[in-house]
Amino acid sequence: MIRTPADFRRIAVALAGAGSMISVVLIAELLLHWPFYRPMYGTFGLDLGSPLAVKFREGNMRATGPFIEATIAAFCLTFTVFAASQIRSAFTTKLFHLGLMALLVAGVAAPQSRGALLGLAVGFAAIYLYRRSQTVIATLLVGAAVFAAFFVTVGLQPETTAPADMHSSETIEYRKRLMTRGMEEFAKSPLTGDTFPNILSRMQDLRQGEGIVDFVNTYLWVALLSGVLGLLLFLAAFGTRLFHLWTLRPRLRKAGFGPGAAAFVFASLCAPVVMLIFTSFGARIPMLVFATFGLSTALLTAVRKGRRPREVFVAVGPAAPDMRVPPRAGSFTRVSE
Template sequence: MPEHLRALVVIVVVASAVFFMARRPATDLIPLADFKRRRNLWFALTLVAFLAHSFWLYAAAATLILLVAQRREHNPLALFFMLLFLIPPATAAIPGFGVINYLFDINHQRLLTLCVLLPAALALRKQPGRVPLGRLLPDKLLLAGLALTSALALRETTVTDTLRQMLSLYIDVLLPYYVASRGVRELADFKDVLLAFVLVAFVLALLGVTEYVRHWLLYNAVLDALGLQWDLRGYLSRGGSLRASVTTGQAIVLGYVMAVAIGLFLFVQHFVRKPAHRYMGALLLAAGLFAPVSRGPWIGAVIIIVVFIALGRRAVPRLALLALAGVLSIPLLSVLPGGDKVLDLLPFIGKVEAENITYRERLLENSWIVIQRNPLFGSFDFRNTPEMQSMIQGEGIIDIVNTYVGLALRVGLVGLGLFMGFFVCILLGIRKGMRQVADKADPYHLLGRVLLATLVGILVTIFTVSSITVIPIVYWSIGGLSVAYIQMMRRRVVAVSAPATTASLQPR
């Protein structure tokens, strides 16, 4: 049996087990019909991907299936999250048919965006009461950043290629942000969307553990079967263990997705009735976070949990208890079988691949020298500078393992400022919305805590990795959800104040 078909058997068995276990707790948040429809769609598209033996055949079949499915879907973003990590984001070029070299690159994620989010965005624009794009401050900062990136692209490439990049930015950035920020309006919508992300993260987690244990990257062979070439498909190990990646392409990206899922799970688990289901979900996500053996996402996950606790009730004693548990776990690991191996993997403590930390320190130092030469708008040839050439690794590449450094080098401090301003503005808006709810146990306050903590964790994690594969899609989508939360809280204030104002105008 071909390797990709053997992998398919494993994937179907693992996913079936996850969906079976998740069915009952999922119905605590959403109707069973929604769960079944999205689960069946996940299986159907997975089977098509593994049996098509051609990416173009898969793309044609998936387009038809998705266009039919989105007409029945009341929450397009939930469907988008459910299918976002279906297969790796390896790209194929749409041919130009002799007119130009090629139109643009397409992959599963872009196909999903065009088939699910684009129709949703067009429908949202026609609905009354929707805030137009560009009206809100985060909109302005995002659009300014995209315009700057597109304009600066002309320095290094042709007009045709710049248009391709603009189209890519529209698909990868603007559509997820717009649908997330305008299409999610009520608390029930948030439950639906966050649960979809967590559900698919459960599947990724157990598949990641399978890869880690079996030392087998399950989705590598399907790329060959589909005729796709992709650089991000090699086997990576750390401390003698395989670093799982599943459909994300890189171990650190899988860790990033798991960290985000842990943050969103803090909201979802609040509505799950049985404690056993909550504990099983938490353990599965923790195992999924460990399987990629990526230290940056570990730090991000800890930051998410710390910020979440700090914003809740009895924050000081709970943080003290968490710190005590962390301190006591170190000597405990040193005496447990295999504990020394885990300690060696920990950031700033362990000795395994400690040179990676040194590389990141050198990257910061050398990049700052290059940035100072073109501080405002960066440069397109920064990789050719002596400082960056000295960063070439054994693979012959310069790995910009820091999203902020990459932005500052490519689009300067102006572009970095717009990027940071977008997220800072959102964080402040979430905090303001949370203050409108006095009870910290209220679901609206809980949702704000989760979104704020998750965004902070994302901003910390991308300090350790460049924005590759699905990383930017996730943070733009979570940013859009956070804007939706801010708008929802503003509507609640208006709804609460309107009856009081009307009452005060009544004659006495």
């Protein structure tokens, strides 16, 4: 059960630890051009077909690690960065914490997913907005403008035949065609959508070199399958949780929580809203998104019930002001740093 600040702290520490190990693998794959996990599927007789293809961008291998696809690897790793950013007190020195953050960000960059990098920027903006750090918010807004200009430039650049740019141009062109064809199919049944086999059979003209129709826009995919009604419900799943987390801020300290735990969950909900524009809703992505939904519900329940456990400081050890508020004088046994 997830009920106390200590529970959220343990989850954040576990995510940061798992993310650091995956980051090492991803960085090594990028530097060595060696997909460590790909041969394992053949060894155990798992034939996944085209998803096992090794992809390159600008001459560099897109690291996948234990994931099927590079974009999925980067998507999942962004959550570990948000978790690690809110557990400064778990490290003996600030330098160690910054070192871990640098390792995790490098891990997110290794798969070379632009959507994940944009999600990372949005997530950090959400964290500082939630914690009301005005200076950092201004800096991140400027950074967001730079990112937006970059994406617009990439989207408008003409096609090129240069080998280094060929894959990027093909990707951009495919996304444009997917959106155009998707909207045409959406117009045929805008309210409730259609079945996946019917949609797939009508969009065979988008079948690419891997032999699949890749729905690299989750919102378009949801709209095609469930229409406007389904898309609104999908967006509401994010929107309602973000709204309740935002309105929860004044009650965090009263319930024994600092802003760190809520900021971590808030960022983990904001980032996917952006990243799902650039990827499909498959493999481990739904698992992680739904787990984040559950984490937000647990946090809302714990704060609303006002649990303030007396064992938190003793169980965790050194005080963690970023995840909890200090106890009132005389309320707890003091633990020395």
